[in-house]
Amino acid sequence: MLSFDEEIDILERELADLLGFSEEEFIDIIRDVGFSCDCCGRCCTREFNGHVFLLEEDTDRARSLDPDAIMPAPGFEVCDQHGRFYVSGYALRTEPDGSCIFLDGGRCSIYDQRFSICRVYPYMLHREADETGTVDWRQISGLNEHGCYNTPLDDATCARIARETREYEAAFLDQEIRFQRALRDLFAHEKLRYVRRTYDLRMRDFLRGAEVEVRVFHRGRFEPHRITRNVYG
Ligand code: SF4
Numbered sequence: 224m225l226s227f228d229e230e231i232d233i234l235e236r237e238l239a240d241l242l243g244f245s246e247e248e249f250i251d252i253i254r255d256v257g258f259s260c261d262c263c264g265r266c267c268t269r270e271f272n273g274h275v276f277l278l279e280e281d282t283d284r285a286r287s288l289d290p291d292a293i294m295p296a297p298g299f300e301v302c303d304q305h306g307r308f309y310v311s312g313y314a315l316r317t318e319p320d321g322s323c324i325f326l327d328g329g330r331c332s333i334y335d336q337r338f339s340i341c342r343v344y345p346y347m348l349h350r351e352a353d354e355t356g357t358v359d360w361r362q363i364s365g366l367n368e369h370g371c372y373n374t375p376l377d378d379a380t381c382a383r384i385a386r387e388t389r390e391y392e393a394a395f396l397d398q399e400i401r402f403q404r405a406l407r408d409l410f411a412h413e414k415l416r417y418v419r420r421t422y423d424l425r426m427r428d429f430l431r432g433a434e435v436e437v438r439v440f441h442r443g444r445f446e447p448h449r450i451t452r453n454v455y456g
């Protein structure tokens with residue numbers, strides 16, 4: 224198990240690598256792939272994407288649109304000795320069928336106000352394992368599984384996509400780094416400990432239907448929620 228400082232070091236290195244990734248290479252890849260969306264709507268469903276993670280400004284907007292639009296992001300990262308989980312942000316709620324609550328008739332009902340990840344998807348710029356387990360930089364999520372390819376994209380469009388995608392990835396890492404720093408400070412201040420066995424036992428209870436407390440990082444604070452697995456459908 225890594226310490227908070229070790230987690231922060233890794234995230235800071237990831238951020239430095241992201242900022243150092245060649246702009247020209249990224250733009251060339253975007254142009255060469257020539258992705259275009261055919262508006263199938265599948266990326267707005269859990270079937271295609273596990274959950275829609277929200278940056279802090281997205282969370283504020285989602286709350287202003289509908290206070291019930293958000294839920295603690297799944298994949299709790301840490302648990303203290305009292306069995307309370309911690310996670311770095313919120314995700315969009317889904318309908319029982321797994322579709323985003325803002326999806327209406329296959330179209331986004333808040334398109335002009337959609338969230339950061341919705342704007343950049345399917346573009347990405349981070350290292351990820353492929354189906355063979357090889358970890359490398361990935362630029363398109365679900366390559367060849369959706370949309371159309373070899374579409375001519377002009378230089379300005381490619382440059383805009385590259386800039387917005389990198390900005391999103393940097394904002395995501397920044398939120399993760401601030402989360403880890405806040406955790407480190409909270410655990411030291413409240414004499415909390417992260418015990419992997421407590422995490423595993425509490426997660427087993429959660430998966431069996433028990434209610435658990437999840438503290439969600441938002442704008443420098445941890446917001447407490449009591450949830451059961453039903454919140455994830
Ligand atoms: S907010 Fe709109 S674009 Fe984003 S996942 Fe929901 S329906 Fe899709």
Ligand code: SF4
Pocket residue numbers: 259260261262263264265266267271344345369370371
């Ligand atoms: S981005 Fe892909 S999955 Fe989402 S609507 Fe467009 S083609 Fe479909």
